[in-house]
Every structure is written in C-alpha cells, then in structure tokens.
Amino acid sequence: MRTIDLRGRALSRDALLKLVPRAAVSAEVAVERVRPLVADVAERGEAALRDQARDFDGVTGHRLRVPAESIAAALETCPPEVEAALRALIARLRQGSAAQVPEERVTHLTDGAVIRQRWQPVGRVGLYAPGGKAAYPSSVVMNAVAAQTAGVPALALASPAQADNAGLPHPAVLWAAALCGITEVYAIGGAGAIAAFAHGVPEIGLEAVDVVTGPGNVFVAAAKRVVSGLVGIDSEAGTTEILVIADGSAHPAFVAADLISQAEHDEAAASVLVTDSEEFALRVEQEVASRAASTRHAERVAEALSGPQSAIVLVDDLRTAALVSNAYGPEHLEIQTRDDEGVLRDITDAGAIFLGGYTPVSLGDYLAGSNHVLPTGGTARFASGLGAHTFLRPQQIIRYERDALRELERPLRALAEAEGLPAHADAVTARFEAGKEGL
Structure with missing residues (x-):
C-alpha cells in the first residue's frame, strides 16, 4: 500500500x-461507457439485453425471466446453515428497517388549519444484485427487506446470468429471492439491468419501475446516474x-x-x-x-x-x-x-x-x-445508504376550514400582489364573495 x-x-x-x-476509473468516464448500453436497451429491448449477456456474461439462449419454479427449486439446494444465516439476516434487518419508517404526524396550526404528514411508498421497485466475482444473496435481502418494510407492493429483482448455472442467476441469489418471497426475477446484469428497470422491456413482461436500487461495480453505479430522473435511485453504490x-x-x-x-x-x-x-x-x-x-x-x-x-x-x-x-x-x-x-x-x-x-x-x-x-465514490458527502426511507415519499396533506382561510386572506393577498400574481389571491377571495358561501 x-x-x-x-x-x-x-x-x-x-x-x-x-x-x-x-x-483510476472515474464516474464520468464510466458514464460515457455505459450511456450507449442504456440507450441500446431503451431502443431495442430484449435484443440488446441478449447481446450484452453474450458480450459481458458469455451466456446465450437463456430465459431472461426466471421461471417461478426455478426460484423455488433453487432453495432446495441451499445448505441448511446458509439458509439459517439468511433467515437470521432477514429477521435482524426487518427490525433495523422498521426503525426507519416514520410515523404519520398531524400539525394543528390554528383551529381549522391542519397539515398531515404521511409517508407513502413507491409502487414498484427494481432491485439489483451483483453477480461478478462473488455471489451476493445478502444484497438481495438488504434491498428486498428494506422495500418490503416500507410497504412497496411490487418488487422485481435482476442479477447477471451465470454460464455455469444454465443461464440463471447465481443459485445463492435465488435462495435469497425465495426466502424474501420475490417471484419476479430476471437473469440480466450490469448496466443493461439498470436500463431495463428504468425503461421496461415488454417482450419479457418487465414493466418499468419507479425506483432502482442495489450495489454493483462502477459501471452499474454509472448506469444509475444515467437513468436518474427517469426513475429514482438509492445512491451510486459502486x-x-x-x-x-x-x-x-x-x-x-x-x-x-x-x-x-x-x-x-x-x-x-x-x-x-x-x-x-x-x-x-x-x-x-x-x-x-x-x-x-x-x-x-x-x-x-x-x-x-x-x-x-x-x-x-x-x-x-x-x-x-x-x-x-x-x-x-x-x-x-x-x-x-x-x-x-x-x-x-x-x-x-x-x-x-x-x-x-x-x-x-x-x-x-x-x-x-x-x-x-x-x-x-465520495457520494456519502451528500447521499445516504439504502433503507426503508429510500422507498418512502413524504407527502403533506393540507385541510383548512372557512374561518382559518379567512384569517389569511389579507396577508396572502399581500404576498401574491408582491409577486405579481393577483389571481392567486383572487382564488381565496372568490370563496367569500356573496352567493358563494356554503359551496
């Protein structure tokens, strides 16, 4: 060293x-390398994914969507001590993740003026588990349990196809998927998997997701940067x-x-x-x-x-x-x-x-x-790790009654006029015009 x-x-x-x-490989360099791969998946879908599997994983002719029976069958090959360890991980992580789910809070500003803060889970998440130099069943659990604890209703998992496992993801990845109850699994790896989650691939039944999470190498992290904005991402976990x-x-x-x-x-x-x-x-x-x-x-x-x-x-x-x-x-x-x-x-x-x-x-x-x-890659200076909070969106729900709104009519008009937006104030005043009461 x-x-x-x-x-x-x-x-x-x-x-x-x-x-x-x-x-030595910067994120900027990696982004330029993966951008064409992401664009290719967006344009050609399954065909692009198969080309990338051939070029990067050495796998051809495999099923990109893993049959549910293959997931269940894989668990039968899991050594008992590994299964016990994975179950212990799931149980501990559920406890740790539950602490990250905020409770709904209600703020009473005045009589008849209430703001309710709730945390709403996203609808669909794409989880990525690496499959290069090692197998990562623990990463499957980390992603899945956090999302499930947040209340995400739909999870899809992707992990690279393995030439020595008949084109399926690594058996250990399938063990974890089975234990977490994930039935939608794809044998797709690298930047292509991130692109597939973001854009969807109708030919294989893969619908686009709302958020993409999971670790990977620098190129996986770069692909997440490329699709960020189209979908949410956890962080650049490279x-x-x-x-x-x-x-x-x-x-x-x-x-x-x-x-x-x-x-x-x-x-x-x-x-x-x-x-x-x-x-x-x-x-x-x-x-x-x-x-x-x-x-x-x-x-x-x-x-x-x-x-x-x-x-x-x-x-x-x-x-x-x-x-x-x-x-x-x-x-x-x-x-x-x-x-x-x-x-x-x-x-x-x-x-x-x-x-x-x-x-x-x-x-x-x-x-x-x-x-x-x-x-x-230094992004911990402004980003956080994965947790249940990654899949939750804070939403403010506002309810004002008549008298509470009436109290704010004059100060609201002052602000609206100062900004040159008088119709904003008129929207309040309209509620107190003669003949409009009680609507």
Missing part, C-alpha cells in the same frame, strides 16, 4: 478532496471502499484483516487507513503483507491494495484524520481509537460507521441489522 504523508500541512477541504485516494481511522491503541491485526476483507471484493476496491501513528502504520503494513498472501483471493487483494484507490494516510492528529475522512466520504468508516465517540463527533460524512475493535465492516455486510447498500 502506498503512503500519503499529510503531516505538518494545513490543508483546506478543497485540497483534501484532491488528495484523498480514488479509483465498487466497495473502507476507510479506517486508527491510533496506536488499535490492534494492527484487526485493521489489516478489515482492509483485506474489502479488498477481496474487486481489484478496484479501495482500502484506506488514516492514522496519527507512523509506528502503527508500519505494523499494519506488516500484518497486511502477511495475511494478504495467504487469503483465498490473494491476487485480487494484492491488486486492490496496490492500486491508486488504496493508501495509508499519515496525519498529525485524530481531528485531522476526521477531516480527511469527511473529504473522502467513505462507504464504510471504521473508528478504532482510544476515544471512538470523541472522533465520531467530528465525523459528518460516511455511509455507515463502525465503532470499536469488535465491529468490523463484515458484520455490517451480513448480520449487524444495518443495511450494507451504501453510497461510494
């Missing part, structure tokens, strides 16, 4: 934004990243293991350590070298850790470490210091935050009860 030494330097937020490590703030009190083996855990996702995954202790940084480097060489995906991990997106950042103190983290806006932030809560007070921008040496990111990936679909 390369080292970025920021000690002894007074850096502005703008300067930090330019100095924090980032992946290639994974972890940033660890640690001081000399942390255990170097814990930190090294956590950096490696995220690096095994993808060669473009980002692992960043920010510390005020050069000695601790060296100990972590040694641990990383030792552990990375023996992990199953050693080559992938080595490439991710040696890439421009990964680094050890040396700072003067933990307050500066927090400033670096805020500029980075990590998907996953771990704080392992003598005073975790003290550091947390300086943190404003992160997708999810893991406090203490016994709260690894991998816990959040699976069974913490939190959601692991989180903003990446």
Whole structure:
C-alpha cells in the first residue's frame, strides 16, 4: 500500500478532496461507457439485453425471466446453515428497517388549519444484485427487506446470468429471492439491468419501475446516474471502499484483516487507513503483507491494495484524520481509537460507521441489522445508504376550514400582489364573495 504523508500541512477541504485516494476509473468516464448500453436497451429491448449477456456474461439462449419454479427449486439446494444465516439476516434487518419508517404526524396550526404528514411508498421497485466475482444473496435481502418494510407492493429483482448455472442467476441469489418471497426475477446484469428497470422491456413482461436500487461495480453505479430522473435511485453504490481511522491503541491485526476483507471484493476496491501513528502504520503494513498472501483471493487483494484507490494516510492528529475522512466520504468508516465517540463527533460524512475493535465492516455486510447498500465514490458527502426511507415519499396533506382561510386572506393577498400574481389571491377571495358561501 502506498503512503500519503499529510503531516505538518494545513490543508483546506478543497485540497483534501484532491488528495484523498480514488479509483483510476472515474464516474464520468464510466458514464460515457455505459450511456450507449442504456440507450441500446431503451431502443431495442430484449435484443440488446441478449447481446450484452453474450458480450459481458458469455451466456446465450437463456430465459431472461426466471421461471417461478426455478426460484423455488433453487432453495432446495441451499445448505441448511446458509439458509439459517439468511433467515437470521432477514429477521435482524426487518427490525433495523422498521426503525426507519416514520410515523404519520398531524400539525394543528390554528383551529381549522391542519397539515398531515404521511409517508407513502413507491409502487414498484427494481432491485439489483451483483453477480461478478462473488455471489451476493445478502444484497438481495438488504434491498428486498428494506422495500418490503416500507410497504412497496411490487418488487422485481435482476442479477447477471451465470454460464455455469444454465443461464440463471447465481443459485445463492435465488435462495435469497425465495426466502424474501420475490417471484419476479430476471437473469440480466450490469448496466443493461439498470436500463431495463428504468425503461421496461415488454417482450419479457418487465414493466418499468419507479425506483432502482442495489450495489454493483462502477459501471452499474454509472448506469444509475444515467437513468436518474427517469426513475429514482438509492445512491451510486459502486465498487466497495473502507476507510479506517486508527491510533496506536488499535490492534494492527484487526485493521489489516478489515482492509483485506474489502479488498477481496474487486481489484478496484479501495482500502484506506488514516492514522496519527507512523509506528502503527508500519505494523499494519506488516500484518497486511502477511495475511494478504495467504487469503483465498490473494491476487485480487494484492491488486486492490496496490492500486491508486488504496493508501495509508499519515496525519498529525485524530481531528485531522476526521477531516480527511469527511473529504473522502467513505462507504464504510471504521473508528478504532482510544476515544471512538470523541472522533465520531467530528465525523459528518460516511455511509455507515463502525465503532470499536469488535465491529468490523463484515458484520455490517451480513448480520449487524444495518443495511450494507451504501453510497461510494465520495457520494456519502451528500447521499445516504439504502433503507426503508429510500422507498418512502413524504407527502403533506393540507385541510383548512372557512374561518382559518379567512384569517389569511389579507396577508396572502399581500404576498401574491408582491409577486405579481393577483389571481392567486383572487382564488381565496372568490370563496367569500356573496352567493358563494356554503359551496
């Protein structure tokens, strides 16, 4: 891992934004690559999806819509311990998601003047589960349970076709779909899946959705940016990243293991350590070298850790470490210091935050009860992770009675005349004209 030494330097937020490590493929470049793919699906539908499956997944002649019986049959192949773990994840996530659903509130401004705040779920959601270098049944659960808890009535799931599974999505994805009660599943991957959700594909019975959610690589994230506005999106949950703030009190083996855990996702995954202790940084480097060489995906991990997106950042103190983290806006932030809560007070921008040496990111990936679909690429500075709230729209319902409206006639006219919109005021006055009462 390369080292970025920021000690002894007074850096502005703008300067930090330019100095924090980032992946070589920018979101802007990815957007230009996927835009033609999205447009092709919008224009040619099923034919475009089949071409993309051939080119990117090496699959031809498969059914794009997965038969319901195949989903049910897949669950019969799920190992009992995996099924038990998935059921535990579903139960924990339902609890965590329920806390994100606001209650309806009624505000009485005056007698006869009421505003009711309700949260209305969207009607239809497209959920994406990656299927590249690993299978992600946990991502299926994260998306589905959050949407179901919000009350979304219709869910569709897409995941890449697998050449070694007869053109179906990965069996583990189908296990999770079955356990979550999802019956509308498509063997479609990458940018094409996002485009299909946004535009619909009538030939295969895929109706357009209102919101597209789910993690993926940088190209999936870019496709979501392309279709944003046509449909809602959760966030640009692209290639994974972890940033660890640690001081000399942390255990170097814990930190090294956590950096490696995220690096095994993808060669473009980002692992960043920010510390005020050069000695601790060296100990972590040694641990990383030792552990990375023996992990199953050693080559992938080595490439991710040696890439421009990964680094050890040396700072003067933990307050500066927090400033670096805020500029980075990590998907996953771990704080392992003598005073975790003290550091947390300086943190404003992160997708999810893991406090203490016994709260690894991998816990959040699976069974913490939190959601692991989180903003990446610095977008945590303005976006939030997936939750039940992602699928809810706040709606204000206003009711005024006659006397309550009458009280506001004069001040409303003053504002309307000031803006040059007198008919706005006339719409109020019309209700008090002679002969119009009681309508």
